[in-house]
Amino acid sequence: MQGKSKNACEEHMDMAFDDFLIENEAFPNLCEAADEKCSYCDKKAKYVLKEASEI
Template sequence: MLKENKYCCEDHVDMAFDDFLVEKETFPCLEKSEDSKCSYCNKKAEYVLKLPS
């Protein structure tokens, strides 16, 4: 199974949304991230995209 959560910084939020939609075929829940790194550039992640509960 694919990774459930996608972490992104402010610069990569659009790319993360696009990738999430393609991979999961559904819209994500967007939440603030605490202590994670961006999946694209390793900067501090501002957001986490998750499957809806």
């Protein structure tokens, strides 16, 4: 995983959101994923959670 972003499939969206908030103490921007894999499993990620500075 690069930077402070989290990739998440639909199954792990809640976990990624919680982890992002804890690790960054900031609300993430939600973007659609292109060809990334989920940060928690090998499924295709549907979303990428990023800090505002990463957009």
